[in-house]
Amino acid sequence: MRRYSDIFPVVLLGGVMALAGSAKSIYEDAAKAWVLNRLSQWGYGTEAATVMSGCIELAPAFGGAVAIIWFLHWYIRKELEAAHLAFDRKLRRPAGDFGFYTAYLIVTNTSPTEKLLNCRCEIVELRDDENAVIETHIGLRTKNQADKSAQGRFNLDQGAEKEIPLFDINQSSDEETLGVINADGRELKFPYGIYTAKIRAYGDRGTADELTVRLNTSNCEFIIFRDAPKARV
Structure with missing residues (x-):
């Protein structure tokens, strides 16, 4: 050229x-x-x-x-x-095999010049199939923080991305439970069903990015909504 x-x-x-x-x-x-x-x-x-x-x-x-x-x-x-920390809206099926699956999202630093510091993600509210709120403000961690004592906050280089695990689906036992992967180590488990979560990603600057996901534990159907889903009538 x-x-x-x-x-x-x-x-x-x-x-x-x-x-x-x-x-x-x-x-x-x-x-x-x-x-x-x-x-x-x-x-x-x-x-x-x-x-x-x-x-x-x-x-x-x-x-x-x-x-x-x-x-x-x-x-x-x-x-x-500007929301420099943003969710990747591409649809991905939960990862895993042999009855154990993990539903996750990916966050990206959309700025080509600035490194983001002190980022975090959270489930603002978790609703069941009856649209009732069952949990609020659940801090999330990155995939690489699974074995670390300090979880939740993370840095992200320019144009880099991180995986944010949301739910563990266990289909290998009689319990058939949905586990929420959180940063503070709380054991959050719920029976099988359809759950909707509003999730936000916060960078050290800019507005928070937000999306809504729905997970059906019976068939591992994982749907990402750009806007909040309409309430059922």
Whole structure:
């Protein structure tokens, strides 16, 4: 692929500035001529023409300043509200075999330049098939934190991703239980059924990303919703 010359950006910038200067000069001359003509038709003197000419010269600068301020406000707000830690919405079946399965999600650092620190994920609320809330604010851990004493918080390099286990499904025993994998070591087990979880991922900056998942333990059907599922009637 052909590379541009090192002076290409300078030449391009110079051309843009020259065009902008020419456009400004043409605008001022044309606008002044129009205003002077109108003022003479309306019977105003030279003083009024001088004042109006000055206002015409200030109009482009004032408009440009307003546009720059609006752009900076939009850009800064976009950067502050961006969810750099985001869930991968691709559908994946629970991993495992021989009656043991793990349902999991993947979080990604979407920023190509900034490392994320002190990230965490949690199940904000867990509901059963009757849409009743059975647990709230369950802290989650990453796959690599399974044997570590400190769990829950993690760092994530630029463009990197981590697996976040959610549920363990045990079909090899008579109990047939669903276990919630949490960061604080609590034993959370529930009978087989259909469960819906609202999950959030928090980075050290930006807004939290959120999605909803539904798991049917009878057939390991794992559904990821971009929006919250509609309530059953």
